[in-house]
Amino acid sequence: MTITASADWRDPQPLNQAVGLPGSVYTDPEILRIESDAVLARSWQYVAHASRLPTPGDHIVVDVAGRPLLLLRDETGALRALSNICRHLGGPLATADGCGIQQLRCRYHGWSYDLAGCLKCGPELDSIGGMPLSGVRLPSARVEQWHGLVFVALDPATPPFAEFIDGIDAQLVGHDLDSYLLHGRVDYDVHCNWKVYVENFLEGYHVPHVHPALNALIDYKRYVTATGSWHSLQRSPLQSSASFYGAGDVLYVYLWPNTMLDVLPGGLQINRVRANGVDRCRIESEHYYAPGTAQREAARIARDLELSEITQQEDFAICVRLQRAFASGAYIPGRLHPTRENCLHHWQELYRMAMQ
Ligand code: FES
Ligand SMILES: [Fe+2]
Structure with missing residues (x-):
């Protein structure tokens, strides 16, 4: 049987016959525009670690799929994600x-909102007729x-x-990730x-x-993978000295669509692209890292x-080459390996479905 790229790359592909996505998927600005709404704005997006907002009024400016958001801790201790675009004229x-703010005051004309996103006051607002303040709220996102x-x-x-x-x-x-x-x-532009x-x-x-250095540390023959609805897992035993990782596994967790976790003994690396x-x-x-390790280890x-730095740079170098090829x-596009690349196939199927 001859395998060819499907007529429409969005069609589902069985694992044992799958080929990669066409190069245009990585180079077409129209695809980027569509996926910004269909993939990035329609999924759970990692924005920050909660430890960065320990007390009420603490806030972080974030961008999710091009939408400016504020992640903040309100007076009750709950985390909220509010639009960082004022309901007046977009300031x-x-x-x-x-940290520690008690209200959100727009930098353009000074309208002020409470930490739940409700408009409370503003300069000369009394003169704007027919606009009850209670009806003006900053849109929020689920957290x-x-x-x-x-x-x-x-x-x-x-x-x-x-x-x-x-x-x-x-x-x-x-x-004990908690x-x-x-x-x-570290931020990298690639x-x-x-x-x-x-x-x-x-x-x-x-x-x-x-990755020669990484390859020397993992047992590639015992590298296993698994897929869930919206995530996939890759696990390999480590062959590392007690003075480095010691006994244990490395677990690579992929969270649809753009968050990746490297879980190692006593450590966690998060990569958001x-x-x-x-x-x-x-x-x-x-x-x-696990607490107490900062000095001790x-x-x-x-x-x-x-x-990590060596591995990242090796990945960046090959990714840049791939982009040029695309x-x-x-x-x-060629055939995917049905066991070594089943997590890649899982992602491509989710992506195809999202882009229908
Ligand atoms: S744009 Fe925010 S107060 Fe005018
Ligand atoms: Fe890699």
């Missing part, structure tokens, strides 16, 4: 992260928290968060479409060829960060 309520990680969903039609993470906790036994502390964050980085994360097939034009993306990379952390017009 910003905040232009930078901050959920999971092991300290805060996610928001802009679209009310986004499936419940519980569906999104269903089955992952059973794979995290022995990892106790982990933020060590640092010259490739955001999906190229995602897809590269979703298969370990390239590890022996792209954001589209920055059709052929650029920004990787926001955060490192967390500084050398171990330094080695983890060094390996943009060349000469790329012909």
Whole structure:
């Protein structure tokens, strides 16, 4: 049987016959425009760790699928995600992260909202007739928290968060992620479409060829994968000395559509990829470690960060090459490996479905 690219790349493909997406999916500005609404704005998006907002009035300025949002902790201690676009003429309520505020005051004409997003007052508002303040609210997004990680969903039609993470906790036994502390964050700008980085994360097939240092640490023959409704998992035993990771596994968790977790003994790395034009993306990379390790195990952390940096740069280099191939017009998608690349296939099926 001859396998060819399907007539419409959006058609579902069975795993044992699947081929990759066409190059235009990574280079066409119209695709980026569509997926911004159909994928990024219609999914749970990781925005920050809750530890960055410990007290009421603390807030973080975020961008989700191009929509300016404020993540804030209100007077009751609850987290809220409010539009950072004023209901008057679009001014910003905040232009930078901050703490301890009691109200949100627009930087343009001074309309003020409470921390629930209700308009409370503003200069000379009495003169605007027929506008009850109670009817003016900042739109809000749904907020959920999971092991300290805060996610928001802009679209009310986004499936419940519980569906999104269903089955992952059973794979995290022995990892007390709730106790982990933020060590640092690095942002990387990479010259490739955001999906190229995602897809590269979703298969370990390239590890022996792209990542010699990582490959020396994992047992590639025992690398296993699993897929859920909205996530996938890749797990490999580590072959590491007691002075580094010691006994244990590395678990790569993919959360549809653009959040990736590397779970290692005593540590967690979160990579969120954001589209920055059709052929650029920004990787926001955060490192967390179990409490108490900062002083006690500084050398171990330094080695983890060094390996992470090496691995990231190796991935970026291949992703940039792939982007060039996709943009060349000469790329012909080939067959996916049914076991080594089943998580990649799982993502591509979700993507095809979202883009129908
Ligand atoms: S735009 Fe916010 S007060 Fe005018
Ligand atoms: Fe990689």
